[in-house]
Amino acid sequence: MSTEDDVRELALALPETTEKSSYGTPGFRVKDRLFARIREAGVLVVWCESLEEKEFLLEGDPGKFFTTPHYDGYLNVLVRLEAVDRGELAELLAESVRIRSAD
Numbered sequence: 001m002s003t004e005d006d007v008r009e010l011a012l013a014l015p016e017t018t019e020k021s022s023y024g025t026p027g028f029r030v031k032d033r034l035f036a037r038i039r040e041a042g043v044l045v046v047w048c049e050s051l052e053e054k055e056f057l058l059e060g061d062p063g064k065f066f067t068t069p070h071y072d073g074y075l076n077v078l079v080r081l082e083a084v085d086r087g088e089l090a091e092l093l094a095e096s097v098r099i100r101s102a103d
Contacts, residue, residue: 002081002089004038010090011036014097028093035100036093044079044089046096051075064088075099 004026011017011028018029027037039045048054054077057065064083071078079092 002084002086004041004081006086006089007036007038007044007081007093010086011093014094016101017097030097030101033100035096039078042081044081044092045071045076046079046092047099048075048077049095049099 007028008019008026012019014030016030017035018032020027020029022034022037025038025040027034029035036044036046048057051073054067054075057077058067061083064080066078066080067076068078079089081089084092
């Protein structure tokens, strides 16, 4: 189980990252590009490499990953923090930073 404190600690430990509010919730940026944000209590938004990767995550583990109509067609997936451990959270954040740094 991961927490918002884990998100903050892990996100800000990545190179060139900062925290800045996004839509009234904590957002995390790399080179001033949003790579993750707390959507609501216990829910994190991160980026995927492709829509195929997003579908793979959604179908592979719906207990961890989900989406809403707002994110249809976008490379974002929602993560239930209570369902991921700290190691998996670190991987998700690092991958999201990598994707957003490359854009």
